[in-house]
Amino acid sequence: TKEIKEVLDKLNIKELNAAYSTGLVWGKPTSKVTKDIFSPTDGRLIASVCIADKNDYEEVITQAEKAFKIWRKVPAPKRGEIIRQIGDRLRLYKAPLGKLVSYEMGKIYQEGLGEVQEMIDICDFAVGLSRQLYGLTMHSERAEHRMYEQYHPLGIVGVISAFNFPVAVWSWNAMLAAVCGDVIVWKPSEKTPLCAVACQHIVAEVLRENNLPEGIFNLLIGDAEIGKFMANDNRVPLVSATGSTRMGKQVGQAVGARLGRALLELGGNNAIIVTENANIEMAIRATVFGAVGTCGQRCTTTRRLIVHEKIYDAIKERLISIYQKLPIGNPLKEGVLVGPLIDKEAVSSFTHALKKVQEEGGKLLIGGQVLSGEGYESGTYVTPAIVEAENHYETVQEETFAPILYLIKYSGEVQNAIDIQNAVKQGLSSAIFSTNLLETERFLSHWGSDCGIANVNIGTSGAEIGGAFGGEKETGGGRESGSDAWKIYMRRQTNTINYGTALPLAQGIKFEV
Numbered sequence: 001t002k003e004i005k006e007v008l009d010k011l012n013i014k015e016l017n018a019a020y021s022t023g024l025v026w027g028k029p030t031s032k033v034t035k036d037i038f039s040p041t042d043g044r045l046i047a048s049v050c051i052a053d054k055n056d057y058e059e060v061i062t063q064a065e066k067a068f069k070i071w072r073k074v075p076a077p078k079r080g081e082i083i084r085q086i087g088d089r090l091r092l093y094k095a096p097l098g099k100l101v102s103y104e105m106g107k108i109y110q111e112g113l114g115e116v117q118e119m120i121d122i123c124d125f126a127v128g129l130s131r132q133l134y135g136l137t138m139h140s141e142r143a144e145h146r147m148y149e150q151y152h153p154l155g156i157v158g159v160i161s162a163f164n165f166p167v168a169v170w171s172w173n174a175m176l177a178a179v180c181g182d183v184i185v186w187k188p189s190e191k192t193p194l195c196a197v198a199c200q201h202i203v204a205e206v207l208r209e210n211n212l213p214e215g216i217f218n219l220l221i222g223d224a225e226i227g228k229f230m231a232n233d234n235r236v237p238l239v240s241a242t243g244s245t246r247m248g249k250q251v252g253q254a255v256g257a258r259l260g261r262a263l264l265e266l267g268g269n270n271a272i273i274v275t276e277n278a279n280i281e282m283a284i285r286a287t288v289f290g291a292v293g294t295c296g297q298r299c300t301t302t303r304r305l306i307v308h309e310k311i312y313d314a315i316k317e318r319l320i321s322i323y324q325k326l327p328i329g330n331p332l333k334e335g336v337l338v339g340p341l342i343d344k345e346a347v348s349s350f351t352h353a354l355k356k357v358q359e360e361g362g363k364l365l366i367g368g369q370v371l372s373g374e375g376y377e378s379g380t381y382v383t384p385a386i387v388e389a390e391n392h393y394e395t396v397q398e399e400t401f402a403p404i405l406y407l408i409k410y411s412g413e414v415q416n417a418i419d420i421q422n423a424v425k426q427g428l429s430s431a432i433f434s435t436n437l438l439e440t441e442r443f444l445s446h447w448g449s450d451c452g453i454a455n456v457n458i459g460t461s462g463a464e465i466g467g468a469f470g471g472e473k474e475t476g477g478g479r480e481s482g483s484d485a486w487k488i489y490m491r492r493q494t495n496t497i498n499y500g501t502a503l504p505l506a507q508g509i510k511f512e513v
């Protein structure tokens with residue numbers, strides 16, 4: 001459409017006959033394999049991209065290795081200045097980039113803008129961080145000795161990202177890694193490569209203006225093959241991979257086998273607990289945003305709602321009445337709250353999960369249809385579903401990346417709800433709605449939620465960049481973004497300095513020669 005053509009022009013999306021970029025140079029592929037990218041929004045072909053192969057991969061790694069030798073010598077605050085400029089450039093491109101995210105991935109425009117805002121926020125965070133890569137100093141047990149630790153850059157950081165946050169996840173990793181002195185090789189999801197091409201162009205403008213070399217920010221467009229190259233490559237000391245638990249297990253094993261570092265951000269099975277002491281209206285709003293936002297395709301999507309029996313029916317009724325009126329349609333249209341699923345494969349996992357959960361005894365309360373007709377030509381629009389279920393059902397135990405909310409009843413104490421919440425393999429995000437301090441504190445205590453994120457009177461999704469983001473158990477254990485998550489992008493070195501003329505040994509060991 002004219003609108004999308006304008007967006008692509010504004011973002012200077014060219015070079016679609018290239019399979020990789022090392023910053024300024026866009027490389028022509030040797031493989032000639034291409035992939036058509038269709039928008040889940042209207043089913044139209046947006047563009048075809050080239051898929052990188054092993055030769056392209058080698059070229060990128062060679063450039064990245066060269067660039068690392070230069071970049072690591074640039075003082076960290078000066079590296080931060082480059083990130084400041086990238087953040088400013090993202091501010092300029094916020095509207096078109098947000099639109100492209102929305103059109104290529106299918107999330108509503110508001111969420112597309114939010115995703116770009118997250119990129120801007122992490123740039124700001126990284127700029128400040130560039131002057132705060134602190135190590136500790138320690139008192140030595142030996143006289144006339146000094147001890148301290150410093151953090152050094154690691155080298156090449158491989159970033160494998162998922163389709164559902166096609167730009168933010170890269171920026172969380174890339175901006176921190178860059179101020180830490182690392183160089184980045186990004187393999188975006190093969191489902192959303194155009195957003196990545198757009199980001200690479202934005203970064204290239206800044207690199208060009210600052211006369212920086214090739215190889216600091218690299219992009220490889222490809223499928224799982226490229227991810228596997230990175231996972232098995234000793235030249236890539238850290239692989240940060242975001243995606244399904246299935247993918248994370250493969251990447252984790254490959255990286256572990258060579259004793260590299262893996263940062264894994266995998267699937268969630270997030271729950272909100274609503275106790276009898278909850279502000280029900282707040283709980284309902286948070287649940288709806290968490291369950292149907294991004295059409296249920298966030299790693300932090302609310303998948304289970306664990307409700308006290310005393311308020312269960314009231315909550316069920318309210319949710320059904322809201323779901324009946326959900327505006328579903330073109331995510332670029334104002335007022336629409338639910339866009340499409342990413343592709344038809346996602347639609348079949350949605351329908352398959354609904355069928356299976358009903359066979360297991362679940363009761364479909366609302367939704368579950370695949371929409372067709374005008375406005376829904378792509379075949380990827382569905383009506384979000386609510387299912388009454390039990391936590392132990394196989395379907396409930398799995399993450400189906402679609403808008404299915406399982407309604408689960410609990411009785412008695414809040415501990416019963418917490419036990420249900422923790423009884424899944426994943427451990428990403430969790431929330432409780434309660435105005436009772438004893439309940440909320442128990443939820444946050446060490447015998448409470450076992451997740452990486454635990455919220456009170458806030459839903460499971462929509463994290464801020466200032467905190468460390470990630471989860472436990474099959475979510476992979478990695479932490480990205482704020483707090484001290486930067487440490488994984490650096491190697492720690494402990495230094496002991498003797499400024500005396502004797503050579504005392506630690507632990508008082510005598511060793512006279």
Ligand code: NAD
Nearest residue numbers: 162163188189223224227228243244247250265266267299
């Ligand atoms: P996916 O696992 O299919 O793909 C993710 C990325 O991994 C893609 O770039 C893909 O090409 C690559 N890949 C797949 N198999 C690989 C392998 N064996 N080796 C190396 N790379 C491989 O996931 P998806 O469908 O794009 O995204 C949805 C999933 O991502 C959900 O499970 C969601 O919960 C998860 N996710 C997690 C977070 C988080 O921070 N925890 C954030 C976003 C998405």
